[in-house]
Amino acid sequence: MCITSEIGMTAPITNNTLYRFRTINGLLGEYEELEKQSIFFAPPKLLNDPMEGSRLIHFKGDEVLWNNFFKHYLLTLLHHAMGVVLIGEKEDLSESIQIGFHTSTPPDHVRNLFPNTSTQIAEHSLCKEIVNFLSNHRDEISEVELIPYLTLLHHLALFIVFETMKKNSLIDKHPYEDYESKLADPAEMFQNQIDLLKAHGDGWISEMSEQTRNAFEEMELIQLIEGDNSKNWQLLSSGFPRRYLKEIHKLMYGNWYTACFMTDSSNSSVWGNYAEKHTGVCLIYDVNPPKSSNRYSLTLGNVTVGHSWSKHSGSVKRKGNRLFEFHDIDYDSKPTSINFFEYLGRLPQVIADSSWFTFEGERSKHAITFDNEKREKYWAIRTDSLTTKSKDWEYENEKRLILDELLGGLPENGSTFTYDFKSLKGMIFGINTPTNKKLEIYNIIERKVKENRHVRFKFYQAYYCEKSDTIEHKELSILNKKLIAACEYS
Numbered sequence: 001m002c003i004t005s006e007i008g009m010t011a012p013i014t015n016n017t018l019y020r021f022r023t024i025n026g027l028l029g030e031y032e033e034l035e036k037q038s039i040f041f042a043p044p045k046l047l048n049d050p051m052e053g054s055r056l057i058h059f060k061g062d063e064v065l066w067n068n069f070f071k072h073y074l075l076t077l078l079h080h081a082m083g084v085v086l087i088g089e090k091e092d093l094s095e096s097i098q099i100g101f102h103t104s105t106p107p108d109h110v111r112n113l114f115p116n117t118s119t120q121i122a123e124h125s126l127c128k129e130i131v132n133f134l135s136n137h138r139d140e141i142s143e144v145e146l147i148p149y150l151t152l153l154h155h156l157a158l159f160i161v162f163e164t165m166k167k168n169s170l171i172d173k174h175p176y177e178d179y180e181s182k183l184a185d186p187a188e189m190f191q192n193q194i195d196l197l198k199a200h201g202d203g204w205i206s207e208m209s210e211q212t213r214n215a216f217e218e219m220e221l222i223q224l225i226e227g228d229n230s231k232n233w234q235l236l237s238s239g240f241p242r243r244y245l246k247e248i249h250k251l252m253y254g255n256w257y258t259a260c261f262m263t264d265s266s267n268s269s270v271w272g273n274y275a276e277k278h279t280g281v282c283l284i285y286d287v288n289p290p291k292s293s294n295r296y297s298l299t300l301g302n303v304t305v306g307h308s309w310s311k312h313s314g315s316v317k318r319k320g321n322r323l324f325e326f327h328d329i330d331y332d333s334k335p336t337s338i339n340f341f342e343y344l345g346r347l348p349q350v351i352a353d354s355s356w357f358t359f360e361g362e363r364s365k366h367a368i369t370f371d372n373e374k375r376e377k378y379w380a381i382r383t384d385s386l387t388t389k390s391k392d393w394e395y396e397n398e399k400r401l402i403l404d405e406l407l408g409g410l411p412e413n414g415s416t417f418t419y420d421f422k423s424l425k426g427m428i429f430g431i432n433t434p435t436n437k438k439l440e441i442y443n444i445i446e447r448k449v450k451e452n453r454h455v456r457f458k459f460y461q462a463y464y465c466e467k468s469d470t471i472e473h474k475e476l477s478i479l480n481k482k483l484i485a486a487c488e489y490s
Contacts, residue, residue, distance in 0.1 A: 008332020011263040011397040013287070013296055017425075018261040018326070018399055020283045021274035024437050027281060031416075034444050037424070039300060041257035041403045041415045048273070049393060053256060055249065055385040056337035060140035064364035065341045066131045068356050071103045071118050073150070073244060074157050078110050078117060080240070081161050084232045085171060093232045097240075099247040102347075104354035113164050120160045127153060129186040140339070143245050150241040155179060158237070175237075252343040253382050254405035257414055261285065261326065263397045265428060266470040270396060271462070275430050278462070281441070282473075284426035285419075287326065295325040298401065300417040324401040327387045331394040335385055345370050345378035421452045428460040428473045442479070449487050457483065 020039075027034045044052040061069070076099060083093050101107055106114045121127050130149050134141060155176070162174035235243060262270065271278045288297040305320040341364075344352050349370055357367035368374060386402055403415060427445070429438055442459070449457050458480050460473040 008391070008394070009330060010328040010399055013263050013326075013399070016287050016289055016296070018263060018285045018287050018296070019265040019428075020259075020261050020285060021265075021270060021280060022283060023274075023276040023280040024433070025276075028437065028440055034441065036416075037418050037421055037448075038416045039259050039401075039419055041259045041401070041417070043255060043257050043412065043414050046414065047258070049389060051390065052258075053386050054335070055252075055381075056142075056335055057249070057252075057340045057343075058140045058142050058337045059134070059146060059341065060339045061135065061341045061366055062364055063131050063135045064359040064362055065356065065366060066134050067122055067127075067359045068103065069341075070121065070127060070131070070153060070157075071359075072101075072355070073153070074118055074121050074161075075101050075103050075106055075110070075114060076244060076247075077154070077157050077236075077240060078114060078161050079107065081158070081165075081236060082110060082170075084236050085165065087232070089230055089232055091232075094235050097243060097247055099244075099250050102351050102355045104351065113168065117157075117160050117164050120164075121153075121157055124156060124160075126156050126183065126186040142337070146245065147241055150245070154241045156183075248340070251346065252340065253346060255410060255412065256386060256405060257403040257410070258386070259401045260396075261399045261401070263399060265462075266468070266472060267395055267397075268464075268471050271430060271471055278430040278432040279434065280430050281433060282428040282430070282462070283424060284428065284460075286423050286425040288323070293325060295327070296399070297323050297325045298419065298423065299323050300401075300419055302416075302418045324403075326399040327383065327402060329393075329396075329398045329400065330384075330388045331391050333388055335388050338381060341366055342368060343378060343381065344368075345375055421448050422454050422456075425456055426458040426460060428462050429476075431462050431464065431471070442483075446483060446486050449483055453487065455484050455487050459483070 022033060025031075026040075031038070031040070033040070059069075076097065079098055079101060080093070080096075083096065087093060103114075103118070130153055134149065156179070159176040159179040162171065162176050165171045166174060265282050265284075268278075271280075271282075274280070275282060285298065288299065290296055299321055301321050302319050303322040304317045305322060306318040309316070341356070344356060347356075352370070353367070357364045370378070382404065383402070386404075387400070389398075403410070427441070429441075445457065445459075449455070459476040461476055462471050462473045464470075465472040
């Protein structure tokens with residue numbers, strides 16, 4: 001029976017039951033999810049929706065915040081440029097941009113170079129004009145609008161980085177040696193920007209910024225089409241500003257992972273998408289009813305619950321059980337934009353103060369102390385971004401478990417935890433599940449039913465119901481009697 005939901009929200013859970021669709025390969029093949037009783041928490045890059053977890057951000061700051069923003073950009077660029085100079089095109093460095101460095105404590109390999117380069121860029125007239133414009137002539141600016149200004153500064157930053165490397169005998173020459181001779185007068189350039197802003201307003205600036213971004217992306221594609229395969233250099237020289245803006249979201253919040261369940265098993269599209277054209281299965285879970293938080297939950301094992309210290313091994317992860325709560329998905333709301341400078345709550349307060357809220361002895365008027373109230377708001381915004389999807393996905397009726405990385409240390413490609421077999425109360429075979437795979441599944445389930453004395457487990461078969469025009473399922477009663485008998489005589 002198809003379950004209906006409140007407009008824009010996941011349909012309610014009935015009988016403490018949630019469904020999880022799996023492919024045969026995931027269940028029996030490489031990952032052995034059935035044998036290991038495992039649940040995989042996937043990172044956003046493995047999910048179907050490219051907008052998963054995305055959060056619109058804008059920038060609203062004073063001169064202190066903008067100076068520190070560009071200082072952090074320079075540190076990130078300096079680190080990446082060192083890698084490109086040392087490695088060239090021998091390895092693909094496009095996925096190795098390190099965003100987590102702090103300007104107050106730069107990494108060892110650039111520590112001697114960073115102070116001089118950061119002073120040069122802060123004192124350059126171009127940087128001063130950009131900081132003044134963004135601080136005093138724009139109330140706030142979007143990521144897209146920031147790209148042209150960051151690109152302007154990027155070429156200056158590369159010039160300073162390469163000049164510093166050259167003076168330290170790290171390189172002999174570089175392609176930016178005549179950069180300053182070609183640079184237009186920054187004061188005149190930004191006075192023109194101010195005049196255009198007054199004449200045409202914010203809307204015109206936004207439109208021009210969007211066109212500029214599209215042009216940059218198109219030029220990169222053309223370079224690849226024309227056979228320029230120097231990917232590392234291409235990213236360093238032209239793609240870095242946009243990549244940096246993508247990566248800085250990690251400064252606000254860490255990596256996150258999710259395991260997806262559904263409140264309904266009757267949607268044919270869901271069977272087609274997540275159970276590999278109806279050849280897979282649907283697992284039926286008995287979840288914990290709500291308590292104080294009003295959320296259903298599931299207890300999982302093999303979760304890192306703490307750390308202990310060993311004299312011989314150092315820090316050792318302690319594994320144990322943890323209660324994960326299910327979150328509804330909001331298919332109706334649109335995510336609101338947040339100010340980047342107000343959501344650095346992932347950083348320790350001392351780092352936020354030294355690397356972001358203070359510049360050359362001056363404290364930002366927007367500086368934040370992350371007290372309990374602000375941290376509660378910080379995490380509420382985070383949860384909201386991880387549980388909002390467009391209406392196109394409403395047919396899924398999804399409930400999700402969320403694993404949010406706080407201090408790092410989780411694999412980038414996801415994490416796997418285990419469930420108590422007694423929380424699995426049944427399984428629905430798909431319309432096209434191969435018979436030999438059903439047999440393989442039955443043998444595993446029979447053994448586990450015996451081992452766990454789990455006599456409530458039941459098998460079902462999916463079928464198309466003409467009357468409801470949905471995928472229904474019927475109990476395989478004879479097979480289930482055999483299963484119970486096997487358990488009783490073991």
